[in-house]
Amino acid sequence: MADEVTNESSFTDPLSFLKAFTAARIAIGHTGASIPIKASLEFKLAHAHARDAVYSAMDMEMLTDRLAQFNLPVLSLQSRAESRASYLQRPDLGRLLDQSAKDIVENQVSGAEVSIVIADGLSALAIHENIVGLLELLIPKLQAANLRLAPICLVQQGRVAIGDEIGKGLQAVLSLVFIGERPGLSAADSMGAYLTYHPRPGLADDSRNCISNIRAGGLPADLAVTKIFYLIQEAFKRKLTGIHLKDNAGLL
Amino acid sequence: MVYQHTIRGKVYSFDNLRVLLAKASPFRTGDALAGLSADTYEERVAAQMTLADIPLKIFLDEAVIPYEIDEVTRLIIDSHDPEGFKTISSFTVGELRDWLLREDTDTIVLKCLEASITPEMAAAVSKLMRNQDLIAVAQKCEVVxxxxxxxxxxxxxxxxxxxxxxxxxxxxxxxxxxxxxxxxxxxxxxxxxxxxxxxxxxxxxxxxxxxxxxxxxxxxxxxxxxxxxxxxxxxxxxxxxxxxxxxxxxxxxxxxxxxxxxxxxxxxxxxxxxxxxxxxxxxxxxxxxxxxxxxxxxxxxxxxxxxxxxxxxxxxxxxxxxxxxxxxxxxxxxxxxxxxxxxxxxxxxxxxxxxxxxxxxxxxxxxxxxxxxxxxxxxxxxxxxxxxxxxxxxxxxxxxxxxxxxxxxxxxxxxxxxxxxxxxxxxxxxxxxxxxxxxxxxxxxxxxxxxxxxxxxxxxxxx
Structure with missing residues (x-):
C-alpha cells in the first residue's frame, strides 16, 4: 500500500505572521513550484469581480429613480463609443457626446454653477454602490452654499473628459464628474471624482483635481464629500482647478 | 521616398518609410487609435512585401523622425557603427530576416552587429517575423x-x-x-x-x-x-x-x-x-x-x-x-x-x-x-x-x-x-x-x- 500523501500546501506558511504588515499576497505557500489551489482560486475570484465590473452596465432606470429625490432634472446621455469594446479601444470616442446627447444638452436651461456628471467609466458597479449615498451628503451642502446645480447627467460609455463638453454645453462654471475607476484585484467598486473649473473641450488632466478610491472600504463618502466641498469652494475662490489648486487645509 | 507594391493589379503605395513601417505592423489597437494601421489584411501584407525588398542602407538615409528635430534620431545616426554594418550592408530587410535565422549566424556574430543595426532596422525586420522567428533569433543572443x-x-x-x-x-x-x-x-x-x-x-x-x-x-x-x-x-x-x-x-x-x-x-x-x-x-x-x-x-x-x-x-x-x-x-x-x-x-x-x-x-x-x-x-x-x-x-x-x-x-x-x-x-x-x-x-x-x-x-x- 502506498504511503499516504500529505498536501504540503495545506501546511501553515511560516511567514503567515507577516500578513499583518501588508495586503500583498504573501505567505500563500507552494505546491511544487506552484501556487496552491486555495490561493489560486482566490486570485481568480478577485479577477472575475474586476472583469464583471468592467463589463457592468449602468442601470439608468434605477439611478434615475433614486436620483429623483434631489428634485433636479436627470438626463440620460450616451458617448460616441457605442459598445464596451469600442469604449476600451477608442478613448477619444468616450470623451465625446453622441448626437442625441448633444441635442439633449443643448436644449437645457443653462447657466448653473456646478454640473454633476455621472459616468460608468471602467466600473458601473462603482457608481451603483457609491453615487447616491455620496450625493445625499453633497447636494444639500452645495445648495446650502447657494450654488445653483445643473441637471444631473448620467453618461453611458463615458470618460472623464466628457464632463468638459457637458459643462460647456450647460454653461456651468465647474464640472464635477463621478466615474467608475479601473477595477483592481482588491476592489472593483472604487469611484473617482474629478473637478474642472471653466470646463470646455480640449482640457488636459493637469486642469483637474481628482479624488480617488471613493468606496466603503477606501475613502468613505463623508470624507470624500468634505474634500470635494473644500475643493469646490477653493476653486470658486481662486477661479481655477488643476495642479495650481493645492490642498492647503491638509484635507487631501 | 515612395515605396510601391502591386498585388493582383492593385498598386499599393506608401509615401515614406515611416508610413510603410506602420502599415507593415501586425495589428494592435494603439496603431489603429493613431490612425496608422493598414486598412485591410491585404494592405498589411503588401506593406510587409514592400518592406522585405527595401535595402537596409535606406534606413541610414531616411529617418522616420527628422534628424534636426529629435535628439533620439541624432543619437541613432551618430552612434551607428559603419564598420560592423559592412557585414549586412548589402541586405534587404527580408534578406536580413533570413540571415538572422541561419545557423552560422550565431551568438558571436550577433554580438558583433549590436551597434550596426539601428532600432528602425530591428523594428522593420521584426515586422516580417513570426513569433517563432522572434524567439529563435533572440535565443541566440546573449547580453550579460x-x-x-x-x-x-x-x-x-x-x-x-x-x-x-x-x-x-x-x-x-x-x-x-x-x-x-x-x-x-x-x-x-x-x-x-x-x-x-x-x-x-x-x-x-x-x-x-x-x-x-x-x-x-x-x-x-x-x-x-x-x-x-x-x-x-x-x-x-x-x-x-x-x-x-x-x-x-x-x-x-x-x-x-x-x-x-x-x-x-x-x-x-x-x-x-x-x-x-x-x-x-x-x-x-x-x-x-x-x-x-x-x-x-x-x-x-x-x-x-x-x-x-x-x-x-x-x-x-x-x-x-x-x-x-x-x-x-x-x-x-x-x-x-x-x-x-x-x-x-x-x-x-x-x-x-x-x-x-x-x-x-x-x-x-x-x-x-x-x-x-x-x-x-x-x-x-x-x-x-x-x-x-x-x-x-x-x-x-x-x-x-x-x-x-x-x-x-x-x-x-x-x-x-x-x-x-x-x-x-x-x-x-x-x-x-x-x-x-x-x-x-x-x-x-x-x-x-x-x-x-x-x-x-x-x-x-x-x-
Missing part, C-alpha cells in the same frame, strides 16, 4: 551585465523582486522582500516603485533594502524607481543608490513629457557611477520602456508604436544598463488590446532589444480592462523563457497592490526555471544554497524560512 552579480548568462533566469506597498510602509515592504527571497526571487534587483516620489520617502526605502542586503550578505542590487532627478539629489546626499532608474521612450518629445533628456540621463549615469558600489561590474542603469508611451504623450510623430519603442533602446544602449524591461501590458487595451497583442508586442520588444545588445527583461503583465488573464501570461512567460529573456518581475501572488495590475509571481519564476532547466544568477544561487533556502536541485527547502526568519526580528519592530 554585472553589478554585485551576473545577469543574462545562458541557462540562467532572474527575477526582479517587486515588493511594492501603497503607502511605502517599511514593514509591509520588508515582509514582501522576505517572502520573495524565500522563493529565490530578487537576483535581477530588489526594485520598489515608491508610492511617493519625495526624496525623504525614497531615501527611507533605499536604506531599508540596503540594510537587509548587508545583514544577510546577499549578492544583489537594489533600486527605488524614482525619477532620475530625485535619484541624483539622493546621490548627492550619499544615499545608498545601487541602480539608477528611469522610464524612457523613443522620441525626444515623449522623453520631455517624462522630464528627461539625454544630457540629464548622462548626468544621472555619471553620478551613479561615481558611487562605485558595484563589486563585480559597473552596469548601473535600470530603464523601463513600453509600446504606446509615445502615443500616450501625443509625441509619436506618426511613427507606429513598436518602431517608437525600439528607438528608445538606442537611449538605453548608450548608458550600458544593468537591466531594461518593457512594461508591456501595463499601458492598457487602447494600445494592446488582448493577450494576443500583448504576447506579440513582448516578443518583439525582447527580440529588438537583444539584437541591439540590451539586457532585456519583460514585465509580463496586464490590467483588468485588457482582454487577458493568467493563462495568457503563462503563455508569454513560457515563450520568453524559451527566447532567453534575462528576467521577469516577482510580485507576491502576481498582484501589485500599489500599481494595481497583475504581473508574474515569485512562483512563476520558479516554474520557469523548473520546466526549462534554468537557474538563478550564479552568485545568488550560491547564496540561496548557503542559506538553505533552496537545495541543489533548485527546489524550495522546507527549512529555509526558519533559517532566515530567525534573524529578521528587528525588521518587524521598525516604524
Amino acid at each position: 551585465t554585472r553589478f554585485r552579480n551576473t545577469i543574462g548568462l545562458k541557462g540562467r533566469f532572474s527575477a526582479r523582486l517587486q515588493p511594492n506597498h501603497p503607502t511605502d510602509d517599511p514593514r509591509g515592504v520588508a515582509a514582501s522582500i522576505i517572502d520573495g527571497l524565500l522563493y529565490g526571487s530578487g537576483d535581477a534587483v530588489i526594485g520598489i516603485n515608491p508610492a511617493s516620489d519625495s526624496p525623504a520617502a525614497v531615501m527611507k526605502l533605499l536604506v531599508l533594502i540596503d540594510n537587509i542586503r548587508q545583514q544577510f550578505n546577499i549578492p544583489i542590487q537594489s533600486c527605488v524607481l524614482s525619477h532620475v532627478t530625485t535619484t541624483i539629489d539622493l546621490i548627492h546626499q550619499n544615499a545608498p543608490v545601487d541602480l539608477c532608474f528611469q522610464s524612457i521612450a523613443g522620441t525626444e518629445t515623449a522623453n520631455t513629457s517624462f522630464g528627461v533628456n539625454l544630457s540629464l540621463l548622462e548626468e544621472a549615469w555619471q553620478a551613479t557611477l561615481s558611487l562605485n558600489r558595484g563589486t563585480i561590474g559597473n552596469n548601473v542603469m535600470y530603464f523601463e520602456t513600453g509600446q504606446g508611451s509615445e502615443l500616450s504623450a501625443n509625441a509619436h510623430h506618426g511613427v507606429d508604436q513598436q518602431t517608437c519603442e525600439a528607438r528608445g533602446y538606442a537611449i538605453a544602449r548608450k548608458f550600458k544598463p544593468m537591466l531594461v524591461n518593457s512594461v508591456v501590458g501595463f499601458i492598457g487595451p487602447e494600445y494592446l488590446y488582448d493577450g494576443k497583442q500583448i504576447i506579440r508586442a513582448a516578443l518583439e520588444d525582447h527580440f529588438c532589444a537583444k539584437l541591439l545588445g540590451l539586457p532585456m527583461g519583460v514585465d509580463v503583465c496586464y490590467t483588468n480592462h485588457a482582454e487577458a488573464d493568467q493563462d495568457d501570461m503563462d503563455n508569454l512567460l513560457t515563450l520568453l523563457g524559451v527566447a532567453g529573456c534575462n528576467f521577469i518581475m516577482g510580485i507576491p501572488g502576481s498582484d501589485d497592490i500599489m500599481l494595481n495590475y497583475q504581473s508574474t509571481s515569485f512562483h512563476d519564476a520558479l516554474y520557469l526555471r523548473k520546466v526549462l532547466g534554468l537557474r538563478p544568477a550564479p552568485e545568488f544561487e550560491q547564496w540561496l544554497l548557503q542559506q538553505g533556502i533552496t537545495d541543489a536541485k533548485g527546489n524550495i527547502s522546507p527549512s529555509g524560512p526558519g533559517m532566515l526568519l530567525s534573524k529578521t526580528a528587528p525588521l518587524w519592530l521598525m516604524k
Whole structure:
C-alpha cells in the first residue's frame, strides 16, 4: 500500500505572521513550484469581480429613480463609443457626446454653477454602490452654499473628459464628474471624482483635481464629500482647478 | 521616398518609410487609435512585401523622425557603427530576416552587429517575423551585465523582486522582500516603485533594502524607481543608490513629457557611477520602456508604436544598463488590446532589444480592462523563457497592490526555471544554497524560512 500523501500546501506558511504588515499576497505557500489551489482560486475570484465590473452596465432606470429625490432634472446621455469594446479601444470616442446627447444638452436651461456628471467609466458597479449615498451628503451642502446645480447627467460609455463638453454645453462654471475607476484585484467598486473649473473641450488632466478610491472600504463618502466641498469652494475662490489648486487645509 | 507594391493589379503605395513601417505592423489597437494601421489584411501584407525588398542602407538615409528635430534620431545616426554594418550592408530587410535565422549566424556574430543595426532596422525586420522567428533569433543572443552579480548568462533566469506597498510602509515592504527571497526571487534587483516620489520617502526605502542586503550578505542590487532627478539629489546626499532608474521612450518629445533628456540621463549615469558600489561590474542603469508611451504623450510623430519603442533602446544602449524591461501590458487595451497583442508586442520588444545588445527583461503583465488573464501570461512567460529573456518581475501572488495590475509571481519564476532547466544568477544561487533556502536541485527547502526568519526580528519592530 502506498504511503499516504500529505498536501504540503495545506501546511501553515511560516511567514503567515507577516500578513499583518501588508495586503500583498504573501505567505500563500507552494505546491511544487506552484501556487496552491486555495490561493489560486482566490486570485481568480478577485479577477472575475474586476472583469464583471468592467463589463457592468449602468442601470439608468434605477439611478434615475433614486436620483429623483434631489428634485433636479436627470438626463440620460450616451458617448460616441457605442459598445464596451469600442469604449476600451477608442478613448477619444468616450470623451465625446453622441448626437442625441448633444441635442439633449443643448436644449437645457443653462447657466448653473456646478454640473454633476455621472459616468460608468471602467466600473458601473462603482457608481451603483457609491453615487447616491455620496450625493445625499453633497447636494444639500452645495445648495446650502447657494450654488445653483445643473441637471444631473448620467453618461453611458463615458470618460472623464466628457464632463468638459457637458459643462460647456450647460454653461456651468465647474464640472464635477463621478466615474467608475479601473477595477483592481482588491476592489472593483472604487469611484473617482474629478473637478474642472471653466470646463470646455480640449482640457488636459493637469486642469483637474481628482479624488480617488471613493468606496466603503477606501475613502468613505463623508470624507470624500468634505474634500470635494473644500475643493469646490477653493476653486470658486481662486477661479481655477488643476495642479495650481493645492490642498492647503491638509484635507487631501 | 515612395515605396510601391502591386498585388493582383492593385498598386499599393506608401509615401515614406515611416508610413510603410506602420502599415507593415501586425495589428494592435494603439496603431489603429493613431490612425496608422493598414486598412485591410491585404494592405498589411503588401506593406510587409514592400518592406522585405527595401535595402537596409535606406534606413541610414531616411529617418522616420527628422534628424534636426529629435535628439533620439541624432543619437541613432551618430552612434551607428559603419564598420560592423559592412557585414549586412548589402541586405534587404527580408534578406536580413533570413540571415538572422541561419545557423552560422550565431551568438558571436550577433554580438558583433549590436551597434550596426539601428532600432528602425530591428523594428522593420521584426515586422516580417513570426513569433517563432522572434524567439529563435533572440535565443541566440546573449547580453550579460554585472553589478554585485551576473545577469543574462545562458541557462540562467532572474527575477526582479517587486515588493511594492501603497503607502511605502517599511514593514509591509520588508515582509514582501522576505517572502520573495524565500522563493529565490530578487537576483535581477530588489526594485520598489515608491508610492511617493519625495526624496525623504525614497531615501527611507533605499536604506531599508540596503540594510537587509548587508545583514544577510546577499549578492544583489537594489533600486527605488524614482525619477532620475530625485535619484541624483539622493546621490548627492550619499544615499545608498545601487541602480539608477528611469522610464524612457523613443522620441525626444515623449522623453520631455517624462522630464528627461539625454544630457540629464548622462548626468544621472555619471553620478551613479561615481558611487562605485558595484563589486563585480559597473552596469548601473535600470530603464523601463513600453509600446504606446509615445502615443500616450501625443509625441509619436506618426511613427507606429513598436518602431517608437525600439528607438528608445538606442537611449538605453548608450548608458550600458544593468537591466531594461518593457512594461508591456501595463499601458492598457487602447494600445494592446488582448493577450494576443500583448504576447506579440513582448516578443518583439525582447527580440529588438537583444539584437541591439540590451539586457532585456519583460514585465509580463496586464490590467483588468485588457482582454487577458493568467493563462495568457503563462503563455508569454513560457515563450520568453524559451527566447532567453534575462528576467521577469516577482510580485507576491502576481498582484501589485500599489500599481494595481497583475504581473508574474515569485512562483512563476520558479516554474520557469523548473520546466526549462534554468537557474538563478550564479552568485545568488550560491547564496540561496548557503542559506538553505533552496537545495541543489533548485527546489524550495522546507527549512529555509526558519533559517532566515530567525534573524529578521528587528525588521518587524521598525516604524
